[in-house]
Amino acid sequence: MACVLFLAVPARSNADVLVSEFMAINNTTLWDQDGQYSDWIEIYNSGADTVSLDGWFLTDDSAELTK
Numbered sequence: 001m002a003c004v005l006f007l008a009v010p011a012r013s014n015a016d017v018l019v020s021e022f023m024a025i026n027n028t029t030l031w032d033q034d035g036q037y038s039d040w041i042e043i044y045n046s047g048a049d050t051v052s053l054d055g056w057f058l059t060d061d062s063a064e065l066t067k
Contacts, residue, residue, distance in 0.1 A: 017051050020044040 021042040023030060032038045041058065045051050059067045 016046040017053075018044055018046070 019041055023040050026037045026039050028037060030037065032040075043053070057066050059065050061067050
């Protein structure tokens with residue numbers, strides 16, 4: 001099973017951002033519009049404010065957080 005780090009700078013608004021779904025090691029389950037089995041995440045903002053994801057990173061390497 002893959003381990004993923006999700007790092008974020010706290011938003012300065014009343015936004016509630018969360019990872020609602022993810023697909024890791026997608027070899028045979030869901031294909032994308034190109035017919036490939038890509039890994040993906042779905043980020044959901046349940047707040048009323050727009051949230052910038054600038055400065056947020058998704059990585060599998062704690063030594064290289066912006067990978």
